[in-house]
Amino acid sequence: MAVTLDQTIAQKQHTFLSRLLANQTFWVVIAVILACLFLSFATDSFATSKNLFNITRNVTFVAIVALGMTFVIITGGIDLSVGSVLCLCSMVLAVTMHAGYSIEIGILATIVTALAIGAFNGVLIAYVGFPPFVVTLGMLSVARSLAMVASNNTVVFQFGPDHQKLLALGGGAWVFGIANPVLYMIILALITGFILRWTKFGRHIFAIGGNEHAATLTGVPVKQIKVAVYMISALSAGLAGIIQTGWLGAVTTNLGTGMELQVIAATVIGGANLAGGVGTALGAIVGAALIEVIRNSLGLLGINAFWQGTFIGGAIILAVLFDRIRNFRRSD
Amino acid sequence: MSVLELANISKHFGAIQAVNDVSFSLEAGEVVGLMGDNGAGKSTLVKMIAGNFRPSHGTMHLEGKEIVMHKPAEARQHGIEIVHQDLALCNNLTAAANVYLGRELRRGIGPFRILDYAAMYRRAGQLFAELKSETRPRDLVKQMSGGQRQAVAIARTMLSQAKIVLMDEPTAAISVRQVAEVLNLIRHLRDQGIAVVLISHRMPDVFDVADRVIVMRRGRKVADKKIASSSPEEVTGLITGAIEQVA
Numbered sequence: 001m002a003v004t005l006d007q008t009i010a011q012k013q014h015t016f017l018s019r020l021l022a023n024q025t026f027w028v029v030i031a032v033i034l035a036c037l038f039l040s041f042a043t044d045s046f047a048t049s050k051n052l053f054n055i056t057r058n059v060t061f062v063a064i065v066a067l068g069m070t071f072v073i074i075t076g077g078i079d080l081s082v083g084s085v086l087c088l089c090s091m092v093l094a095v096t097m098h099a100g101y102s103i104e105i106g107i108l109a110t111i112v113t114a115l116a117i118g119a120f121n122g123v124l125i126a127y128v129g130f131p132p133f134v135v136t137l138g139m140l141s142v143a144r145s146l147a148m149v150a151s152n153n154t155v156v157f158q159f160g161p162d163h164q165k166l167l168a169l170g171g172g173a174w175v176f177g178i179a180n181p182v183l184y185m186i187i188l189a190l191i192t193g194f195i196l197r198w199t200k201f202g203r204h205i206f207a208i209g210g211n212e213h214a215a216t217l218t219g220v221p222v223k224q225i226k227v228a229v230y231m232i233s234a235l236s237a238g239l240a241g242i243i244q245t246g247w248l249g250a251v252t253t254n255l256g257t258g259m260e261l262q263v264i265a266a267t268v269i270g271g272a273n274l275a276g277g278v279g280t281a282l283g284a285i286v287g288a289a290l291i292e293v294i295r296n297s298l299g300l301l302g303i304n305a306f307w308q309g310t311f312i313g314g315a316i317i318l319a320v321l322f323d324r325i326r327n328f329r330r331s332d
Numbered sequence: 333m334s335v336l337e338l339a340n341i342s343k344h345f346g347a348i349q350a351v352n353d354v355s356f357s358l359e360a361g362e363v364v365g366l367m368g369d370n371g372a373g374k375s376t377l378v379k380m381i382a383g384n385f386r387p388s389h390g391t392m393h394l395e396g397k398e399i400v401m402h403k404p405a406e407a408r409q410h411g412i413e414i415v416h417q418d419l420a421l422c423n424n425l426t427a428a429a430n431v432y433l434g435r436e437l438r439r440g441i442g443p444f445r446i447l448d449y450a451a452m453y454r455r456a457g458q459l460f461a462e463l464k465s466e467t468r469p470r471d472l473v474k475q476m477s478g479g480q481r482q483a484v485a486i487a488r489t490m491l492s493q494a495k496i497v498l499m500d501e502p503t504a505a506i507s508v509r510q511v512a513e514v515l516n517l518i519r520h521l522r523d524q525g526i527a528v529v530l531i532s533h534r535m536p537d538v539f540d541v542a543d544r545v546i547v548m549r550r551g552r553k554v555a556d557k558k559i560a561s562s563s564p565e566e567v568t569g570l571i572t573g574a575i576e577q578v579a
Binding site: 005006008009010197198199200203204206207209210211213214215217218219220277278 | 461
């Protein structure tokens with residue numbers, strides 16, 4: 001009797017394969033690969049090194065912000081301000097460097113700005129009890145407006161004495177000809193994955209998304225963690241802003257407009273659940289990749305660009321639909 | 333010596349006297365059923381033991397030493413654990429993760445410490461084995477039966493050397509078979525020398541598992557007697573007030 005009980009307790013319910021097949025991220029990876037294979041045969045221009053370089057680089061900006069968003073979404077929150085925060089951070093960097101300060105001071109000012117915005121969002125949500133939707137919607141408007149104030153709504157394209165350094169940071173390809181933004185994305189994804197899987201902080205983020213009340217009762221510092229996740233989200237937007245500024249070589253006040261939707265879409269398509277408690281770093285990346293491949297393919301296949309929104313929106317709804325179907329099956 | 337001794341405990345919220353001059357003691361390895369109608373003061377009494385409220389009057393002694401608690405974490409440090417009515421479980425986490433929630437085991441050096449999955453799975457598995465519950469540490473809680481969920485919540489109380497476990501309505505919303513499972517879990521706690529306070533509305537459960545029953549009515553203790561020398565009819569009478577008080 002005792003032996004059978006021990007055996008039952010030691011038994012693993014799921015094999016590696018069954019877990020893989022139940023994983024939404026896995027299916028999105030398959031979708032991305034199939035789409036790429038199809039496009040390689042259907043068009044001449046997809047599998048060229050120039051196009052692939054473009055795709056990978058375009059993915060990165062959305063993907064980096066999506067990594068930060070993953071933290072917020074796992075806790076069951078949402079951050080609508082990331083697009084505007086990205087714009088404000090780029091503008092802070094541009095204006096600081098344009099005024100003659102070094103790139104180090106520019107980046108420092110940008111990161112401080114991002115963290116301050118994240119802390120503001122987080123404190124209102126965690127300690128004052130605002131709904132995340134409302135606070136970050138307000139910040140979406142505030143940050144965009146501050147970017148206009150900071151630049152007097154002009155385009156900044158001269159970055160002072162460290163101009164070349166900044167362009168190299170965002171536009172270079174320092175290792176094996178891989179675009180720098182892609183390297184940053186990979187490094188940040190590894191850090192995100194590590195935090196979510198291996199740290200107490202990561203575990204507590206999932207607990208808050210699963211059952212916030214239970215997390216509080218068991219002594220998880222729920223409020224501090226909530227502030228931290230909004231700071232991480234804003235920081236990821238700030239880092240993406242720095243990299244994108246270096247890549248583009250110019251900052252306008254409409255940078256990152258509507259980006260929050262792409263970022264949230266990438267996170268959700270990659271398997272994160274807007275109700276909280278589920279999400280991965282890899283999911284954020286492949287979600288962003290799928291969106292970019294869809295966008296790129298529409299162009300290459302000669303489909304009118306106006307259809308883009310329909311396809312991306314369709315992908316979001318499809319992703320959530322799969323999640324619903326799995327849940328229906330479970331509740332049977 | 334008693335594990336816990338309450339002497340003349342009262343609690344009032346403004347003009348409302350929620351608990352009025354209640355004294356009782358708990359012995360190690362004893363299961364005490366705490367019964368009473370809604371508003372009789374059971375929850376308030378338990379919340380004082382769990383450190384949520386401070387008594388207005390009276391003293392508490394834990395193993396002979398007087399204790400004053402300001403928050404639930406202090407009660408935990410004293411070895412008083414509570415199983416909440418809603419169990420406080422996260423459905424999206426594994427059984428082991430839930431057992432260790434807020435007290436995760438880590439390995440590594442200094443600030444570079446990572447979660448010790450292997451140790452948590454192993455220890456959680458041992459706890460489930462001690463509870464004789466067929467609960468797998470790696471399974472997600474959302475896939476579990478009511479009895480297994482109770483086992484997870486109870487295993488949590490066994491992580492530290494708990495002396496007293498307070499259980500708030502553990503059998504209120506689960507199936508008949510699972511009730512039997514939960515009562516078995518309570519017996520296993522008792523066999524390890526832990527004192528269990530079982531708050532319940534369900535007469536059969538209390539008479540099945542408890543050694544002693546305490547009945548509260550309108551903030552007062554109206555009965556405190558051995559299960560063997562009482563009956564469900566008598567307890568019902570005490571709860572409703574048909575019987576005024578027994579010694």
